[in-house]
Amino acid sequence: MIGLLIVSIIFQRDYPALAWLRAFAEAGTVGAIADWYAVVALFRHPFGIPVPHTAIIPRNQARIADGLGSFVEQNFLTPEIVVDRLRGQNAAGAVAAWLVRPENSRLIACSVADSVPALLRSFDDQEVARFFERTVVPQLRTLDVSRLASNVLTILTKGDHHQPLLDHGLGALERWLVANSKVVKAKFSEASRYTPARFDAYIVSKFVEGIIALLHEAVANPEHELRQQFDAAVRELICKLQTSDDYRRVGKAWTRDCIRYLRQEDYYRILWERVRTCLIADIGSERSPIRDTVAAALASIGKSVLEDPGIQQKLNVWWLDLVRTVMLRYGRQISALITEVVQSWNAEEVGRKIEAEIGPDLQYIRINGTFVGGTVGVLLHAGALLLV
Incomplete structure (x- = not known):
């Protein structure tokens, strides 16, 4: 335009x-310089x-970071928007269909297993000892072994699962x-010293x-008297x-002996080391x-869910309720995270990146401003001639 x-x-x-x-070149030059200045000033x-x-x-x-965080919170992270967007999706069915495929279930299993060795190695002996003393020992002390054994036997007897134990004992x-x-x-x-040896052998x-x-x-007989006596003895024991x-x-005494045994010579540390070694060896x-x-x-869970529409519906309802709860409880924290991240960016670097991303559009703004200015200049020149 200057040329x-x-x-x-x-x-x-x-x-x-x-x-x-x-007239066109003068106004076009002014428009080009003005738009260049306006774009650069951003x-x-x-x-x-x-x-x-x-x-x-x-x-x-x-201010831009605050505005961006508020914009995302108000337009993307509201429970209504998110839940309405997900309501028509059969998330449970999609996840179940994905899990049924062996390569997918294997992928998750391997991902979880690969992270276990590093987690196990991150705990040293002192941490295991503190965990044992602060968590396991207090729980053991409050454990009612007698009532726990009673509950286990009750569960076994309700389904007649204790009968195989009797069969095994009779066979033994x-x-x-x-x-x-x-x-x-x-x-x-x-x-019987006074009876013949053959008589003893026969008897x-x-x-x-x-x-x-x-x-x-x-x-052979489920209703045998011996079985009934065994059932009565088990009920009495319960x-x-x-x-x-x-x-x-007696249960409290066993618990104390167990704690004493585990504490003896750091046996829990030895037990933890064995468990950790076995797990790492298996996973590796x-x-x-x-x-x-x-x-x-x-894969079994995925197949069960996939074959039961009722379970899918319940899981989808649970999923939507969970999303709603998360949005209500943590939506503000998410927007605050966005604000903090944007505020932590280097201001000059952000400006350069934005300018590089929209550079072509900015160039067209300058070009359009040049021709718009030139056109206005021609119109002003024509108006001046008409007035003269």
């Missing part, structure tokens, strides 16, 4: 029509001169009788056979564990049972 202005000034005397070009001081109301973005960084007794029949015979002979043999037959009957002071004192192996177990559990 065009110079040419029009030089040749206007010979070519009067260049007055129109001169980001820095023109020519480094601290002219008032320049370097607007760096000078107002704190049978094997012991068969393997130690000679010992039984010898003890019988010692107690013991029939005794063992009778006991084994009784055991077989008890195993009652005593719940109400008897003697059993409670190529075929880790822990990784396989976690991956299989995740």
Whole structure:
């Protein structure tokens, strides 16, 4: 524009029509310089001169940070906006479908497992000792072993899960009788010195056979009297564990012995070291049972959720309630975090980055300002001629 202005000034005397070009070039030059100044003033001081109301973005960084944080909070982090946006999404079904795929569940299992060794190594012996003394020991001291055992037995008896224990005990007794029949015979002979040895052997043999037959009957018949007596004994034991002071004192004594044993020679430290070594060795192996177990559990959970629309609906409702709670409780903290991060940026660096990102648009602003100014200059020149 400056070059065009110079040419029009030089040749206007010979070519009067260049007055129109001169008017365009003059106004275009002014428009170009004005827009250049305006754009530069947004980001820095023109020519480094601290002219008032320049370097607007760096000078107002704190206010911009506050405004940006408030804008995000009011327009993006409100519970209504976020929940309405997520309401139509079947998040539970999507996550379940993703987990069902073996490579995905394996990926999560490996990610979790890979982080465990570093976590385990971060705890030293002193920290383990403090954790044991401050957390485990107080819990052990308040533990009611008698009532805990009673609850465990109650759970077992409700589903008849204690019957396999009786079957196992009967089988063990049978094997012991068969393997130690000679010992039984010898003890019988010692107690009956005046009977013949063959008679003793016959009596013991029939005794063992009778006991084994009784055991077989008890195993085969769910309603056998022996089983009923066993059930009655278990119920009586449960009652005593719940109400008897003697059993409670025994449980407290066991707890004290356990604490004393763990404290002896830092046994808990040795136990922790063994657990840590085993876990790290398992996770570091190529075929880790822990990784396989976690991956299989995740895939199983995904399959169960995917096959049950009712569970998906409940999980989606829970998810939306959780999002609403998080937005209500932490929305302000998130916006405050945005404000703090923007305020921590270097003001000059921020200005340069923004200017670089929108540089082409800024250049078109300057070009458009040049032609708009030139057009206005031509119109003003035409208006001046009409008035004259």
